[in-house]
Amino acid sequence: MKTVLITGANKSIGFEAARQLLQQGYYVYLGSRDAQRGQQAVAQLRAEGLTQVELLTIDVTDSASIAAARATLGQKTPVLDVLINNAGISGGMSQPAVSTPIGTIKEVFDTNVFGVIEVTQAFLDLLRQSPAPRIVNVTSGLGSLTLHNDPSWKYYHVKGAAYAPSKAALNGYTIMLAYELRDTPFKVNAVDPGYTATDFNHHSGPGTVPDAAARLVKAATLGPDGPTSQFFSDDNLPGTDVSPW
Template identity: 45%
Template sequence: MTNKRQALVTGANKGIGLAIAKGLAEAGFCVWLGARDRVRGEHAVAGLRELGLDAKLLVIDVADEASVNHAAALLAGEIDALQVLVNNAGIAADMSKAPSEVRMQDMKAVFEVNLFGPVRVTQAFLPLLKAGDRARIVMMSSGVGSLALITDPTSIYSSVNLLDYTASKVALNAVTVAFAKELQPLGIKVNAVEPGHVRTDLNGNSGVLTPQEGAATALKFALIGDDGPTGGFFGSHGRQPW
C-alpha cells in the first residue's frame, strides 16, 4: 500500500479523459486510467510514464456491472483509499438521427454508459472514496445536460436536439445532486462539469477546444478545497443553470 494520493479517471485512454489524467498526475496523484480496452489503455499509460508521471491501468467497462465490481476489488487490493474519482466515460449513438428515429436499443446503450455507468462506478468505489478523507467526485456532464440552456434560443445548446445523449446528461445532473446530498456529511464533494465544445472522437473532432482546455474545469473541481461547492453544475465560466 502507499500513502500517495490516488485518482481514478474512467474513459481515460484518450481525449478529455486522458487530459484529466495527465493533469491529476502533474498535480502529484498516482492516476489510474480506467479503460475498456487493455491495449489502448496500456498505450495511454505508457505515454504518461514517458513524461515521468505516475500512471497505472485499470481495465474497466463502466457499462458492465461485473467488470466494475472486479475493477473495484482489484483496486482495493492495491490502495487503501481513493481521493478523486472522475466519471468521464461517455458515448453517443448516431447523432444525425431525429428523436423520433432513435432506436430504443441505441438509447439504452447510451444510458448504460453515460448514466448508469457513473452510478455503478461511484457505488462500487465508494468504500475507497470514504476512506479517502474528503474525497472528490466529478461527473462529466455537458451543456446539453442543462434544461435551461437547451430551451434558451440564445444558447448554442438550444440548436442541439439529441434525444439519447441529451437525456442521459440531464439525468446525470440529477444523479450528481443525489450523491452530493448523501455524501456531504462525510466531506465528499460531488459536482457535475461541462467541458465545452471539445475536439473529440465523440463529435468527429468538430469542437473548438482542445482536450486540455476541456479538462480544465474537471481538474478544478477534482482539486477543490473544503470551502468549495458540492452538488453544483459548472463550466469554464462558473456555475451553469440546471
C-alpha cells in the same frame, strides 16, 4: 500521495486529465475498457516521465468488469481520493425524438448514466476512507433543460433524444448523490468540459483538450471550502455567474 481513478482515460479529455493530475502529484489509476489501448496510454505518460500511473481495466457497462476493477484496486490501495466518471458515448448523430431506436437510447444511458451510478456505488467505500473525497461527473451543456428551452442559446438547435437526456439524468443523479453526502467531506459535482475538439465529435469543437481537462482537474482538487452539488459550465445564465442545470 492522493489517488484518482478516471474512467475512459485512455484518450482525449480523460487522458489529459490524467496527465495534469500526475503533474500535480496524484497517483493515477487510468481506467480503460480496452486493455491494450489503456497500456499504450500508460506507456505514453511514463515516457513523459509521469510514472505514478497504472492501468485499471474497467468497462462501465459491465457489472462483472466493475466488480473486478473494484477488487483489483482494493488490493492496491485502501483509499481512493478522487473518482472522475469520464467514460461516455454520444450514440451517434442525429437522434430525432420521433424515430431514434430505443436500443440506441438504452445503450447511451447504459454508459452515461447507469455506468456512472454503478461505478460510483462500487468505489464509494474506498472514497469514504479519504479525508477529502471528490467525485466529478463529466456532463455536457446539452444536458441542461434550461438551455434547451432558450431559443437564444447558441446550441439551441442541437437536440438529441439519447445523449442530451442521458446527461440531464446524470445531472439529476449528481444532485441526489451530493445531497446524501452533504454532511461529509465529499465534494460531488458535475462538470461540462465544453465543446472540445475530440474524436467524440469528429474534432469539430472549438475548445482545446488541455482547457477541457483543466475544468475536470479543478473540480477534482477542490479544497475543503469548495462547492458541492454544482454544475460547472461556461454557459452561464445571462448576467450571472450561475450555470443552468
